[in-house]
Amino acid sequence: MANLALKGGTPIRTKPFTSWPIIGDEERKLLLEVFDSGVWSFGGPKEAEFAKNFAAFTGAKEALCVANGSVSLEIALRALGVGPGDEVIVPALTWHATAWAIVQVGATPVFADISDKDWCIDPAQIRAKITPRTRAIIPVHLYAQIAEMDEILEIAKKHNLFIVEDCAHTHGSRWGDKGVGVIGNIGSFSFQQSKGMTGGEGGVLTTNDDELAYRIYGLKNCGRPWKDGRAGFGGNYRITEFQAAVLLPQLARFEKQLETKNANLKILREKLRKVPGITILEPKAKVTRQGLYGFGVRFDPEAFGNLPQDIVVSAIKAEGVPIQAPYNIVYKSGLWTPGAKLVNFGKGVSAAERLGLNSDCPVAERISYKEGLVLLHHLFLGTAADMDEIAGAFEKVQKNASELRFDALEKSVKGAARSFLKKVGIGG
Numbered sequence: 001m002a003n004l005a006l007k008g009g010t011p012i013r014t015k016p017f018t019s020w021p022i023i024g025d026e027e028r029k030l031l032l033e034v035f036d037s038g039v040w041s042f043g044g045p046k047e048a049e050f051a052k053n054f055a056a057f058t059g060a061k062e063a064l065c066v067a068n069g070s071v072s073l074e075i076a077l078r079a080l081g082v083g084p085g086d087e088v089i090v091p092a093l094t095w096h097a098t099a100w101a102i103v104q105v106g107a108t109p110v111f112a113d114i115s116d117k118d119w120c121i122d123p124a125q126i127r128a129k130i131t132p133r134t135r136a137i138i139p140v141h142l143y144a145q146i147a148e149m150d151e152i153l154e155i156a157k158k159h160n161l162f163i164v165e166d167c168a169h170t171h172g173s174r175w176g177d178k179g180v181g182v183i184g185n186i187g188s189f190s191f192q193q194s195k196g197m198t199g200g201e202g203g204v205l206t207t208n209d210d211e212l213a214y215r216i217y218g219l220k221n222c223g224r225p226w227k228d229g230r231a232g233f234g235g236n237y238r239i240t241e242f243q244a245a246v247l248l249p250q251l252a253r254f255e256k257q258l259e260t261k262n263a264n265l266k267i268l269r270e271k272l273r274k275v276p277g278i279t280i281l282e283p284k285a286k287v288t289r290q291g292l293y294g295f296g297v298r299f300d301p302e303a304f305g306n307l308p309q310d311i312v313v314s315a316i317k318a319e320g321v322p323i324q325a326p327y328n329i330v331y332k333s334g335l336w337t338p339g340a341k342l343v344n345f346g347k348g349v350s351a352a353e354r355l356g357l358n359s360d361c362p363v364a365e366r367i368s369y370k371e372g373l374v375l376l377h378h379l380f381l382g383t384a385a386d387m388d389e390i391a392g393a394f395e396k397v398q399k400n401a402s403e404l405r406f407d408a409l410e411k412s413v414k415g416a417a418r419s420f421l422k423k424v425g426i427g428g
């Protein structure tokens with residue numbers, strides 16, 4: 001009789017974890033207020049209140065709300081004057097929106113590898129990728145980590161580069177006495193459905209720079225004048241009052257939720273440290289509060305019977321613990337590579353170059369496709385007993401990995417047969 005649930009054994013957990021989003025009467029009340037008021041967009045009172053509260057939450061002088069966390073990155077780059085002919089250095093491991101924003105403004109993404117210790121952009125890689133065309137760096141604070149911001153600030157200063165922090169995953173993270181989003185020139189946050197604070201969709205840009213705030217405001221609001229009366233230039237990237245109405249109570253509840261998540265995460269870290277073959281990403285000494293969207297865990301395939309990542313994911317899921325692989329590497333992602341055929345980059349422009357398709361980031365590839373695992377934030381909103389079961393699932397799969405060796409063998413034989421058939425021109 002097998003032990004692993006994937007092979008017919010009894011799963012560790014059968015009841016669901018805390019689901020997301022968490023909604024309350026406050027969202028309903030504010031949504032109805034917006035509905036009844038007839039002021040549904042256009043910088044209404046809910047947006048103004050949320051922007052003020054979010055600025056205080058991050059310690060930013062200005063917070064400017066937009067439709068989502070993809071256009072916020074694009075607006076940030078436009079506000080900094082990044083455009084055609086410029087290069088922007090970005091980690092290979094991120095949601096492809098980070099790189100899409102660069103392509104959208106006509107610049108070229110230059111993918112840098114990540115560091116094994118934090119899965120964020122490796123400062124040594126940034127140094128190696130700087131050219132005379134480099135204008136900006138977009139560090140992405142990913143998987144419960146903050147990128148090496150002090151070193152990145154130093155590099156940016158030395159080479160006269162802008163920094164846009166992609167904080168889509170790290171609402172509430174703090175680096176020393178600063179919130180993420182105001183360490184560099186501009187911060188960009190997402191409030192998409194699954195994020196740690198959500199309005200269904202939504203985004204916000206944070207900055208301490210008045211000139212940038214003025215430009216961002218014009219860019220997102222069809223060039224309408226900023227509060228000092230100066231006219232801007234731009235399109236419509238506005239958030240609606242409905243989104244802001246949902247975000248207000250989400251923000252009000254957030255700090256308490258983050259405390260619960262971090263308390264549970266601490267318990268889980270302790271437990272996972274004892275599982276053979278598991279490496280936990282440790283928070284850096286300078287992190288004074290850690291926001292959490294996905295929590296990254298690395299497994300050593302050798303300690304897991306050389307099982308491929310997708311079989312480990314299926315085995316842990318079968319034990320009742322939702323888990324997933326990290327993002328695809330942008331330049332290999334099926335959501336990115338088709339762009340080479342579908343987008344007209346202009347005469348004489350190489351799509352492969354514009355999309356960074358020939359990049360080579362071995363650490364990011366190993367974490368993304370072989371060794372990385374990600375647990376999403378809402379799993380940490382429950383109890384310490386939930387953490388026991390999450391750790392238990394890892395432990396059980398590690399201990400009983402041999403039960404899955406034939407699945408792994410079958411997968412590898414099928415994979416080899418497919419590549420052979422492809423090579424000889426049979427099959428796709």
Ligand SMILES: Cc1ncc(COP(=O)(O)O)c(C=O)c1O
Nearest residue numbers: 068069070095097168190191192
């Ligand atoms: C790292 C990162 N950057 C940017 C985005 C884009 O945010 P949005 O989905 O709000 O457009 C996401 C969202 O999933 C993300 O994970």
